[in-house]
Amino acid sequence: MTDIFSELKARGLVAVSTDEAALQKALTEDSLTYYVGFDPTAPSLHMGNLVQLITAARLQQAGHNPLALVGGATGLIGDPRMSGERTLNPQEVVEEWVEKIRAQVEKFLDFSGPHAAQIVNNYEWTSEMSAIDFLRDVGKHFPINRMLAKESVSARLNSEAGISFTEFSYQVLQGNDYLELHRRYGCSLQTGGSDQWGNLTSGVDLIRRVESHSVHALATPLITKADGTKFGKTESGTVWLDPSLTSPYAFSQFWLNADDRDVVKYLKVFSFRPLEEIEAIEAEFTAAPHTRLAQKVLAEDVTTLVHGKEHYEQAIAAAAALFGGGELASLDAGTLKAATAELPRGDVSTTELADGLPVADAFVAAGIVKSKGEARRAIKDGGAYVNNVKVTEQDQTLTPAEVLPTEGGGVILLRRGKKTLGAVDIVS
Numbered sequence: 001m002t003d004i005f006s007e008l009k010a011r012g013l014v015a016v017s018t019d020e021a022a023l024q025k026a027l028t029e030d031s032l033t034y035y036v037g038f039d040p041t042a043p044s045l046h047m048g049n050l051v052q053l054i055t056a057a058r059l060q061q062a063g064h065n066p067l068a069l070v071g072g073a074t075g076l077i078g079d080p081r082m083s084g085e086r087t088l089n090p091q092e093v094v095e096e097w098v099e100k101i102r103a104q105v106e107k108f109l110d111f112s113g114p115h116a117a118q119i120v121n122n123y124e125w126t127s128e129m130s131a132i133d134f135l136r137d138v139g140k141h142f143p144i145n146r147m148l149a150k151e152s153v154s155a156r157l158n159s160e161a162g163i164s165f166t167e168f169s170y171q172v173l174q175g176n177d178y179l180e181l182h183r184r185y186g187c188s189l190q191t192g193g194s195d196q197w198g199n200l201t202s203g204v205d206l207i208r209r210v211e212s213h214s215v216h217a218l219a220t221p222l223i224t225k226a227d228g229t230k231f232g233k234t235e236s237g238t239v240w241l242d243p244s245l246t247s248p249y250a251f252s253q254f255w256l257n258a259d260d261r262d263v264v265k266y267l268k269v270f271s272f273r274p275l276e277e278i279e280a281i282e283a284e285f286t287a288a289p290h291t292r293l294a295q296k297v298l299a300e301d302v303t304t305l306v307h308g309k310e311h312y313e314q315a316i317a318a319a320a321a322l323f324g325g326g327e328l329a330s331l332d333a334g335t336l337k338a339a340t341a342e343l344p345r346g347d348v349s350t351t352e353l354a355d356g357l358p359v360a361d362a363f364v365a366a367g368i369v370k371s372k373g374e375a376r377r378a379i380k381d382g383g384a385y386v387n388n389v390k391v392t393e394q395d396q397t398l399t400p401a402e403v404l405p406t407e408g409g410g411v412i413l414l415r416r417g418k419k420t421l422g423a424v425d426i427v428s
């Protein structure tokens, strides 16, 4: 067996764990069953979950047996978070999200072969437990003083918002999941983000108390950014794994925009390339950062992993085409829509277009120049483009022939100089 523990460590994926030597031994001696859980708190998983999915996949590839848990029960309760008490989501919504998350998780693990993954839902064993069973069989093993000491709880106790009994009980449910999976499948390792450490150890402690078994827990660090902002967000919000919430184009751009100071760390965490290969990329990239080699490799690996090769290639083609390095006309309508979604833009009506809208007016409408005068100067200097074709005449107009069809509409791409892109949407 490979020394996956050392590998995870070298990739920066171990923040804290139960006894290191014992865990490393367990992971190298034999194939073990481990689990990681995901709560249906949104219709899609996000970047924080991606770290967990990839870590689970690495453990599977090293010969261990994954259980992926979707929290049909815990999703109804809500893991306490710093920002305060969660609003309870309706049961039907949670059920719907369980199915979406199950489908996403399935893409990252292998469900056949000797180490086949299984998906479990804690609703199965939690929903049938009575309040009396819960308090007598599980709650009895939870010392309140320990529960209060958990970071997620103590932070809330000291906040104005406080914490409800419901969220306070969350760790008991997650602890009970570990016990249940230990009994059913011999599960002996739970992984999660470092914010899960309290929940991971509540299971470890419970199993020690009721089964006298010592099991393991491993927490990955929070992924950070050198500029201090939160990882996994852009100006337009959370980066989701679901392509209908974050397009593969925006997803690939997220990785392409990684800071030089962060990018090698991200490669280690998110790429399946061997560490030696990542080190070689690092050396080449450090010698010539302007090539953005490390960002390109990162975007390729992660976009291909999450969305598939075809979507990755379309995203790259779209980025090139927007800046004149490729054929705009060859992009499919969906990719074009995604690629232009974040550009400054304005509306132009079909009648304006049919009447012949001066290019300078369109530039003003898109908001990439401040005035018509500025647009005219750009044209005069040879720095104005319509669909990447240089505008040569001052009084040139936009025509219906220039409309590029997108999903559900049409767009004309405008560019000023090398970098300033904008668009006009054609509305009726």
Ligand SMILES: N[C@@H](Cc1ccc(O)cc1)C(=O)O
Residues within 6 Å of the ligand: 036, 037, 038, 039, 069, 071, 074, 079, 122, 173, 174, 175, 177, 178, 196, 199
């Ligand atoms: N508490 C985890 C999800 C989870 C739920 C149940 C478990 O048994 C394990 C993990 C989270 O919020 O990310």
